Amino acid sequence: MINNILEKVGNTPLIALKNYEKSNLNIFAKLEFYNPTGSVKDRAASYIINTLLNQGTINSETTLIESSSGNFGIALSAYARQKGLRFICVIDDTTLPVNEMMIRLQGAEVIKITEPDERGGFLLNRIRKIKEIVANTENIYWVNQYENPLNAEAYFNSLGNEICLEIPRQKLDYLFMGVSSGGTITGVSQRVKKKYPNAQIIAVDVEGSVIFGGKSRKRFIPGIGSSLRPKILDSAKIDDVVSVDENETIDCCIELLEKHNIYAGGSSGSVYAAVNKYFQMHQVDRPVNVMCVFADKGERYISTIYNAEWREMIEAYNLTPA
Ligand SMILES: Cc1ncc(COP(=O)(O)O)c(C=O)c1O
Known part of the structure; x- marks a missing residue:
């Protein structure tokens, strides 16, 4: 059980x-x-949040932030909510409505980037947005799956x-x-x-x-x-x-x-x-x-x-x- x-x-x-x-x-x-949330990304979301909490790198007051329009956003929103953590998910205009809905339903705050960047995609602007929020927010942790x-x-x-x-x-x-x-x-x-x-x-x-x-x-x-x-x-x-x-x-x-x-x-x-x-x-x-x-x-x-x-x-x- x-x-x-x-x-x-x-x-x-x-x-x-x-x-x-x-x-x-x-x-x-x-x-x-x-x-549990339907993808391989459950493993990373669960492990990263548990490890950070156990290490004391984050605490119950920490805000998590990540750029993801799909499975990682869905997984992080579930595991963050389970631990009572605030989670901001940065998505963009190409995010499938079904994914955005799941992220919102699981309690995450969603920021949607609608301006394409100089390469024609959204990734650079998503990352810029995250850096801006991180610079202006106390006790925030950028999960940063590409480098963490x-x-x-x-x-x-x-x-x-x-x-x-x-x-x-x-x-x-x-x-x-x-x-x-x-x-x-x-x-x-x-x-x-x-x-x-x-x-x-x-x-x-x-x-x-x-x-x-x-x-x-x-x-x-x-x-x-x-x-x-x-x-x-x-x-x-x-x-x-x-x-x-x-x-x-x-x-x-x-x-x-x-x-x-x-x-x-x-x-x-x-x-x-x-x-x-x-x-x-x-x-x-x-x-x-x-x-x-x-x-x-x-x-x-x-x-x-x-x-x-x-x-x-x-x-x-x-x-x-x-
Ligand atoms: C459907 C799907 N396949 C494969 C991957 C690749 O996993 P990774 O990001 O660890 O390279 C992802 C990551 O989001 C995914 O959502």
């Missing part, structure tokens, strides 16, 4: 994708949408550990994870390499993201990719990067639902697409265990990826040359 659903963070199900066609590949998916070492530490201690304990026959050959702030892959890769030094850690990014040096382009699917390279990634142990385009992501989300009954979020489709792409280029001549992290669920994408009209619009946009 537990006293609050938020205590159920972690220990998410691991499933085998049984009818995967490519022989020699044993594919497993870690279903992170079974976390606690973000990676959260995944080292939770998801990384779980993956090491769970993989069948004590062998992990490949691990595919989507990247945005870089916290998940940094922490998990450090932990997994300790147990399986030969495991190949594959970072999954999307076209239009600049994380691994790609050319910046408008992206429509949140949760994966970034318009800056997160500092936290400097200590990640990444062996290879696979970049997929959003049309591949969309196709793979639909395929996961049709073939595996998994109603997954965008980055899960990207990860699944990356597995297909990677093993088209790298033949394996022995059975290998391949782990995928599926970070969130399809519900948050019901009006986008799972909406035929939206899909047609985005597919047409993404087929035009950059």
Whole structure:
């Protein structure tokens, strides 16, 4: 028996994708949408808040602030409220209404940036806004997922550990994870390499993201990719990067639902697409265990990826040359 659903963070199900066609590949998916607020970000939100409180870095009077228009904002608003902390979430005009609603419903104060920055996106203006508020507010803590070492530490201690304990026959050959702030892959890769030094850690990014040096382009699917390279990634142990385009992501989300009954979020489709792409280029001549992290669920994408009209619009946009 537990006293609050938020205590159920972690220990998410691991499933085998049984009818995967490519022989020699044993594919497993870690279903992170079974976390209490619906995504892998529960792990970081819960760990960071608990650690800061235990360390005395923050106290019950502290205001937390973060820039996030999606899963991290949703997770932070829940865990902050559970601890009685004030939380300001800086979002922008592109934030999906369903995400904004969840953040507000869970008690966060929302500041919405509507002016695009000089790069045409909103990130720079979101960060400027945060710096302005931090400079003018007493006892405030900027979570700063792109640079805060606690973000990676959260995944080292939770998801990384779980993956090491769970993989069948004590062998992990490949691990595919989507990247945005870089916290998940940094922490998990450090932990997994300790147990399986030969495991190949594959970072999954999307076209239009600049994380691994790609050319910046408008992206429509949140949760994966970034318009800056997160500092936290400097200590990640990444062996290879696979970049997929959003049309591949969309196709793979639909395929996961049709073939595996998994109603997954965008980055899960990207990860699944990356597995297909990677093993088209790298033949394996022995059975290998391949782990995928599926970070969130399809519900948050019901009006986008799972909406035929939206899909047609985005597919047409993404087929035009950059
Ligand atoms: C759906 C989804 N997938 C993947 C990620 C990537 O995680 P990280 O920010 O730790 O790189 C996120 C982060 O927000 C996410 O929301």
